[in-house]
Amino acid sequence: MFGQVPIDLSQVKEENIDKEILRTAIIAELDAINVYEQMAARSKNTDLKIVLMDIANEEKTHMGEFLELLLRLDPQQVKELAEGKGEIEELLGK
Numbered sequence: 001m002f003g004q005v006p007i008d009l010s011q012v013k014e015e016n017i018d019k020e021i022l023r024t025a026i027i028a029e030l031d032a033i034n035v036y037e038q039m040a041a042r043s044k045n046t047d048l049k050i051v052l053m054d055i056a057n058e059e060k061t062h063m064g065e066f067l068e069l070l071l072r073l074d075p076q077q078v079k080e081l082a083e084g085k086g087e088i089e090e091l092l093g094k
């Protein structure tokens with residue numbers, strides 16, 4: 001988990017700042033999903049498990065929001081995302 005932004009934004013070119021912020025936000029959301037799922041798996045309290053898993057799912061929505069914004073700012077990422085999908089389909093035959 002991040003206590004602070006793990007990149008020095010003062011070193012980032014102006015045109016890349018928002019993309020780097022969005023990538024960092026995506027990492028933070030993915031990390032949050034793992035943390036909530038791990039805590040839910042460890043707890044024996046049913047109510048707490050339900051709430052933790054609900055919040056984990058909300059984090060997935062947050063990740064999707066940041067990803068959507070990133071894709072609007074980074075056309076190369078859109079291209080590479082499609083490329084990755086194609087490679088997996090080709091590799092796995094589906």
Ligand SMILES: [Fe+2]
Pocket residue numbers: 029032058059062
């Ligand atoms: Fe979140």
